[in-house]
Every structure is written in structure tokens, then in C-alpha cells.
Amino acid sequence: MSFAISADLIGTANGKLEAAHADDYEALGRQLQRRGLSIEAMTKRAMDFAVAVPTWGVGTGGTRFARFPGPGEPRNIHDKLEDCGVIQQLARATPNVSPHFPWDKVSDYNALRQEAASHSLGFDAVNSNTFQDQKEQRLSYKFGSLTHADRATRQQAVEHNLECIEIGQKLGSTALTVWIADGSNFPGQANLNAAFDRYIESLRTIYDALPKSWLVFLEHKLYEPAFYSTVISDWGSNLMAAQELGPKARCLVDLGHHAPNTNIEQIVARLIRAKKLAGFHFNDSKYGDDDLDSGSVDPFRLFLVFNELVDAELRKAEGFAPAYMIDQSHNVTDPIESLIASAVEIQRAFVQASLIDRKALAAAQDASDVMLGHRLVKQAFVTDVSPILAEARRRKGGAIDPIATYRTSGYRAQKAKERPVVEGTSAGIV
Ligand code: PSV
Ligand code: MN
DSSP, X not given: OOOOOOHHHHHHHHHHHHHHHHHHHHHHHHHHHHTTOOHHHHHHHHHHOOOBEEGGGXXXXXXXXXXXXXXXXXXXXXXXXXXXXXXXXXHSSOOEEEOEETTTXXXXXXHHHHHHHHTTOEEOOEEEOOSSOOTTOSSOOTTOSTTOSSHHHHHHHHHXXXXXXXXXXXXXXXXXXXXXXXXXXXXXXXXXXXXXXXXXXXXXXXXXXXOTTOEEEEEOOSSSSOSSEETTOSHHHHHHHHHHHOTTEEEEEETTSSOTTOOHHHHHHHHHHTTOEEEEEEOBOSSSSOOBOTTSSOHHHHHHHHHHHHHXXXXXXXXXOOEEEEOOOOSSSOHHHHHHHHHHHHHHHHHHHHTSOHHHHHHHXXXXXXXXHHHHHHHHHTSOOHHHHHHHHHHTTOOSSXXXXXXXXXXXHHHHHHSOOOSOOOOSOO
């Protein structure tokens, strides 16, 4: 019998915090009321908020240099689902997981779907992987996959994506996320336009195989592993591709996939306007695609992204239905703790952005009252909405302090006993 965190343990942990929490919640309620806001409405919004967890996120990540595995790491998709279940049990904001293939391959996907449900989890977008070679793979992706100069290699990569769609259907997913590492490391290595043309041609076959009600999310990334040119390097190339393919193709914004200081919130605004925003891979960064925990370095940027998202939601922007996912690499923390903290930070940014007085903001903007507009946005950002987030978790059966409760549970130490260490560490991005 594998160890699981009990509802009793959460109840006991909450019991110790309840009085202080109620006090903080009431105080915040009074503060918001003075601003014409209902804490109840905000709590309801927090309760309805969800962001998917990536199956690959519960394992310790790595860099090009090393991977330092932690104790009790998940060994397979079954262990990963168990860990994702704990994140949802404690934080109650991550009811879906986003699987990556072939990493999460099993022989029976109907059984896997049931297994996820037993952890109160469903499946979000399925991710294909043509950025690595797999054992027994016929043709290598060393020089590209969907855009490879060789037709047979392109075909192999297309077929993998078609298989991902088939698997996704069994799991209850409704979207395929495609990120390719294709590009070049030397000027002269590839014809920049021919590579893009081949991308469209390959994606066309994948697009045509999408079941009704499915979308394909195209993910751009500035650089890495290709360091001279990447085929889908930015939101411009991404938007061109999505527009050329048709309405089921949308652009996925991974926050780490832009040059430092890029105004990502403006990109988000433009994609919403073009009805092409697929959703997000949330993470944080300082220099590049650092894959740090969401909101850990620049929570203001995360908030400004949500400012655009809440604005679009409230004005009912046409075609606006973004999918929220986390995509991080945890190298020096317990991945469960990082994913809990990140889900809370993302939810925090959403609630903070919901506090903005949109009417007053529009009036300030129309009157060119710069300082007032800025203050209205800033006031929302500096409001500590922690009691709202805690209350949302508490009402849904989660933990008032999810990370402290996780530590008290001894879950990781138990898993270290149950999951023998897998020998051999490899370097590499996960
Ligand atoms: C690429 O860096 C990426 O952001 C893509 O979403 C991949 O699927 C993911 O990371 C996992 O490696
Ligand atoms: Mn990503």
C-alpha cells in the first residue's frame, strides 16, 4: 500500500491556522469593501481558477551540465500522477496534468485515465516530443524533425504527432502542443524560408488530423538548442504559421521563450486581438529560458500578463479561451513544493489582476491621467490577496498552508522508501 496524505492530516494542520486565517480574511474583506470590492466574489474567482501541471515537472530537472536527482523521485507516469495528485490535494488549483510523449507512454490509456481520476486528476493538452531521439527510433532528429530536409524524417515526426493525438483522445485531452527544437547553429546551415515552408507542410498534415473540437498549440522559442536560428523563434513566426494553418491553430506563450526585457504582456494583448492566443507555459526567468518557478523572480510581470487576460475575459473578447499550464525545471527544490508555490503565485496574479477597477482605469487612460492609471494597476498588485487564496483552498478541502502541510506529512521521505533510486543520472533539459 503506497503512502498517501490523509484528509485528517490536512484538517489537523488547518485547525492550527484557522483562527489567524479567519482574522486575516476578515481584515482583507473590510479593506476590499472600502474599495467597492466583494471578497466573496474574489474568493469564488480564486476557487474557479485552474492551471495544469506538467507530468515532467514533478521529476527533478537538469541543465546541460548536470542533474541532481532528489530522494523519492517519480520513476514513471504512475508515480508522476501520484505526485500531481498531492499538489492538487493540497493546493486545489491544478486539477489537470499535461502529459509528454513518448516519456509518458503506457500500453493502456483508458486505464491511465482512470488512474488519474483516482487521484482526482484529468488530462490537459498532450505534448509531442521530436526534440530527442528515442531508443529504436529509425531516423534521427539531430538535424531537425518537422522541418528536416529529409522527407522521411519529417514524415516520422508527423506520425509521432498523429500518435499523440490518438493517445490524447483516449485520455480526454482536446489539444496538442507542438514545440520543435528545429533550427540551425551555423549561418549557411539551413535555408531560413525553406525550413519554415516545411514546418507549414508538416503541420498541415497534423492539423488536418485534429479531431473536431481539438486545437493545436504552436509554441515558439527564441533559441536553444539551435543557437543561430530557430524555425519558430518568436510570436511573429508563430502567428504567421497559426494564421496560415487556420482557426484550430493557436500560439502558445511560454514566458521563458523571449529575449530578456521583452514586453510579453503586449504580445499577449496582440495575440488576443488576433484571436490566436492558445495559452501559456508559465515559468519565470532572469536571463533566458531559465525555467524558474513562476512568480519567483518577477511577479510583477506575471501580474501584468494577467492584467491583459482578465481585461480580455471581462470584456468577453471573441475567441478568448486560454489554456493555462506550468512548464518549469526544478533543479534545487523539491518539485512538489515548487509546483505548489508556482500554482499559488499564478492564482495570486490572477486574483490581483481581478482587483483592478477597470472602469476607473479606462477613464484615466481616456483622460491621459498617467499617474492615476498607473496607481490603479499598482494598487491591485500590492494588495496581499494571500487570505483569499488560502480561503479558496480551505473551502475546497485543501491546505491553508500547503507547503507547510506537505512538509508535515513526510510524503517525500515515505516515497524515498517506496521508490528505489534509479541508477545513472543524465544531463539534459527535461
Ligand atoms: C521547450 O523548452 C519547452 O518549453 C517545451 O514546452 C517542451 O515541450 C518543454 O519545454 C519540455 O522540455
Ligand atoms: Mn514550454
